[in-house]
Amino acid sequence: DIVMTQSPDSLAVSLGERATINCKSSQSVLYSSNNKNYLAWYQQKAGQPPKLLIYWASNRESGVPDRFSGSGSGTDFTLTISSLQPEDVAVYYCQQYYVTPITFGQGTRLEIK
């Protein structure tokens, strides 16, 4: 299985400041045939199911605010929130869909400082 490791486990950021969450996969999730990274990011607010934010490592899902961005390639990826808003308090997960079983990171809890 591909192991997804997120850092940090929790993060406190001031409103309006940048938040950065990292995700590392135990093997590359870059498919050389199409040069795509099979990596997604999700946001889960308390009491709700997760919501897809980013797919193909850097493609923003429709309706997701542009303060959310994804970057990285191969084994190292980053989710960045450029200007933290109160509604961004949540747990964030990365997921690889390069091989079965698809696997998730352990989650990063984001709070307001």
Place this chain on the structure above:
Amino acid sequence: QVQLQESGPRLVRPSETLSLTCTVSGGSISVYSFYWGLIRQPPGKGLEWIGSIYNSGLTYYNPSLKSRVAMSVDTSRNQFSLRLTSLTAADTAVYYCVRAASSIAGTGEVDSWGQGILVTVSS
């Protein structure tokens, strides 16, 4: 916009079998390029993919659960189902029905989630 709804028992006894049904509305389960699946989340913990099924009946299961899992699809009812056998307390979780894009792994990114159903395994 597609919606998914989980239905099934909320309390199951150890060693018994869990049967969950996922009902899809707002779209056809027979549409190409989407897989239908289940992901679970133990209370206060992370996400675990259980398995996925295509409208043809092609399935992918998590190897960690493969011996205990079976999924089926009923396109006439726009539903898919999960059977999970030999339950233990470790199977206590919120079970989410999901729709995922197709990928080289079978299941791709998950773009639609049900609200989830908490299933507790206890005597």
